[in-house]
Amino acid sequence: MTMLDIRDITKRFGGLVANDSIAFTVEAGQIFAVIGPNGAGKTTLFNMVAGTFPPSEGEVAFDGAVISGRSVAEIAQSGLVRTYQLVQLFKQMTVAENVMVGFHRVTTGGVFSALVRPPGVRRQEREIREKTAEILEFVGLSHRADVTADLLPYGEQRLLEVARALAAGPKLLLLDEPAAGLNTEETAELARVVRKVNENGVTIMLIEHDMGLVMQIAHRIAVLDFGRKIAEGTPEEIRAHPEVIAAYLGGTEGYDD
Amino acid sequence: MKSSLTMTLPDTTSTRSGLPWRQILLGVLAVAIVVYSFTANGYVVTVIGFAAIYALFCTGLNFFMGFTGQASFGQNAFAALGGYGSAILTADYSVEPAVALVLTMGFSGLVALIVGYPTLRLRGHYLAMATFALGLITYEISINWTDLTQGYMGYSGIPPLGIGPYYADSPKAQLAVIFVLLALGVIAAARLKNSRFGRACRAIAGSELAAGALGIPVARYKLISFVIAAVYASAAGSLFAHFVGFISPEVFGTAMVVQSFTMLYLGGIGTIAGPLIGAVVVSMLPEVMRGLKDFQTVGYLLLLLAILIYAPRGLHGLLERILPDREG
Numbered sequence: 001m002t003m004l005d006i007r008d009i010t011k012r013f014g015g016l017v018a019n020d021s022i023a024f025t026v027e028a029g030q031i032f033a034v035i036g037p038n039g040a041g042k043t044t045l046f047n048m049v050a051g052t053f054p055p056s057e058g059e060v061a062f063d064g065a066v067i068s069g070r071s072v073a074e075i076a077q078s079g080l081v082r083t084y085q086l087v088q089l090f091k092q093m094t095v096a097e098n099v100m101v102g103f104h105r106v107t108t109g110g111v112f113s114a115l116v117r118p119p120g121v122r123r124q125e126r127e128i129r130e131k132t133a134e135i136l137e138f139v140g141l142s143h144r145a146d147v148t149a150d151l152l153p154y155g156e157q158r159l160l161e162v163a164r165a166l167a168a169g170p171k172l173l174l175l176d177e178p179a180a181g182l183n184t185e186e187t188a189e190l191a192r193v194v195r196k197v198n199e200n201g202v203t204i205m206l207i208e209h210d211m212g213l214v215m216q217i218a219h220r221i222a223v224l225d226f227g228r229k230i231a232e233g234t235p236e237e238i239r240a241h242p243e244v245i246a247a248y249l250g251g252t253e254g255y256d257d
Numbered sequence: 258m259k260s261s262l263t264m265t266l267p268d269t270t271s272t273r274s275g276l277p278w279r280q281i282l283l284g285v286l287a288v289a290i291v292v293y294s295f296t297a298n299g300y301v302v303t304v305i306g307f308a309a310i311y312a313l314f315c316t317g318l319n320f321f322m323g324f325t326g327q328a329s330f331g332q333n334a335f336a337a338l339g340g341y342g343s344a345i346l347t348a349d350y351s352v353e354p355a356v357a358l359v360l361t362m363g364f365s366g367l368v369a370l371i372v373g374y375p376t377l378r379l380r381g382h383y384l385a386m387a388t389f390a391l392g393l394i395t396y397e398i399s400i401n402w403t404d405l406t407q408g409y410m411g412y413s414g415i416p417p418l419g420i421g422p423y424y425a426d427s428p429k430a431q432l433a434v435i436f437v438l439l440a441l442g443v444i445a446a447a448r449l450k451n452s453r454f455g456r457a458c459r460a461i462a463g464s465e466l467a468a469g470a471l472g473i474p475v476a477r478y479k480l481i482s483f484v485i486a487a488v489y490a491s492a493a494g495s496l497f498a499h500f501v502g503f504i505s506p507e508v509f510g511t512a513m514v515v516q517s518f519t520m521l522y523l524g525g526i527g528t529i530a531g532p533l534i535g536a537v538v539v540s541m542l543p544e545v546m547r548g549l550k551d552f553q554t555v556g557y558l559l560l561l562l563a564i565l566i567y568a569p570r571g572l573h574g575l576l577e578r579i580l581p582d583r584e585g
Binding site for chain 2: 050071072073076077081082083084088089090091092093097100101102103104105107108109110111113114115117121124125128146149161164165168
């Protein structure tokens with residue numbers, strides 16, 4: 001089953017073509033990585049998928065429905081949840097509360113239910129607390145539950161972002177350079193968590209610079225360079241692909257002429 | 258994530274020594290103030306009454322500024338709506354004060370909804386300026402629409418609070434009603450804070466991007482928390498009108514904004530107890546400083562500066578450091 005279908009999307013910023021009719025599909029259950037040198041258009045692609053801005057041409061379909069043109073919140077509501085390259089935690093809230101916010105999508109209740117607290121809402125709050133504890137256990141942050149988020153070391157902030165996204169019960173999780181700024185140990189821990197999340201049935205698409213991480217966890221990889229998709233395949237295929245090697249080793253003679 | 262783990266979060270009120278000492282201390286202080294105010298003379302009753310009304314106002318403002326992280330320099334507009342609304346309805350149209358209170362709260366909420374819809378698209382300084390303008394416009398209206406508000410002359414003959422045959426006919430009885438309403442307001446704020454809605458608001462303060470990416474409708478929630486703050490401000494304005502029996506434009510002027518901001522930041526913005534602590538301390542300080550005579554204002558400002566420098570998260574933050582919530 002196709003989870004994400006990217007149909008020839010193009011993005012122009014004035015005269016700059018950031019993405020040039022890119023197409024690929026992410027199948028349910030996959031870990032799909034998008035790699036490419038700086039400025040290749042990875043983040044632009046990501047933002048179009050998540051709904052930060054619409055594509056100039058083409059469209060994105062998620063879980064069978066076209067989502068291009070919908071707002072970020074609407075897209076999130078349909079089960080596509082993203083994390084950010086620069087960690088966007090709710091810094092004044094505790095680690096547990098950050099995860100609790102993640103449940104927003106899959107819970108209900110506004111001002112009225114907050115004030116009256118009918119039994120259903122109280123039950124829901126209890127469930128949120130229990131599931132939050134489970135998720136923190138899952139990513140290995142249980143011991144930090146009551147710490148204010150901005151006091152966490154960077155590696156744990158990343159994990160917390162993943163934990164918070166998990167709370168939203170995503171069908172597809174978009175990870176924007178999850179290993180950026182992490183040391184080797186932290187990256188290994190992250191890889192372990194991402195794989196575990198995937199094994200629990202969440203499809204994952206990530207942008208990443210850390211080739212070691214990508215080759216280790218991705219089932220399928222798309223390579224972008226200068227806004228175009230230059231290759232797609234399994235890690236083994238990508239490793240051996242001449243254009244990819246050229247792009248990464250700086251040999252751009254291939255397209256200069 | 259279908260694991261059968263049953264680990265629960267630590268009880269949020271537990272402390273190192275097992276008892277929530279900070280909450281106990283604050284509770285004892287609150288009870289002490291209430292008891293003291295009923296044994297004190299008329300002037301003290303007035304000061305404490307104003308403090309309690311400001312505490313209600315600040316509790317609402319804190320929801321918008323402390324929890325949702327937005328700036329409003331114009332909440333005095335809604336206090337004016339409440340105050341004048343209650344004054345006009347009860348003095349001219351003989352509406353029950355309790356009914357007038359609820360009606361004006363609803364009206365203020367509606368105005369906040371209409372005004373907030375376009376205004377809350379602005380952010381940061383622009384939002385601050387727009388809301389500041391809102392306060393100024395309301396002030397000008399209250400001066401110039403003399404048919405309605407009696408302008409500078411002010412509005413007098415406002416009856417005390419009450420419902421049906423029961424009237425709070427003494428200042429102390431009025432104070433009791435104000436305390437009850439303040440308690441309700443604080444309980445409501447605490448319930449909102451620790452709810453799906455309140456967490457979402459605090460998430461917006463932390464990162465609008467991430468809040469949106471988790472499916473939180475950022476614009477709508479900002480608007481709702483603006484309306485909540487306006488409803489609190491309106492109630493505070495109505496209570497003031499009934500408590501004093503007289504209002505004029507100056508009551509709801511820019512000084513009110515400065516006063517409430519001082520209370521919020523001094524008490525500890527973004528907490529439930531902070532606005533209450535701030536309202537009490539800022540209301541009491543001038544009285545305590547009275548002995549300094551000519552240097553009263555200087556002493557007051559020096560103390561404010563000292564608190565803001567040495568307790569940047571307010572008095573509640575200071576208290577939290579001395580009596581922390583949890584281990585770790």
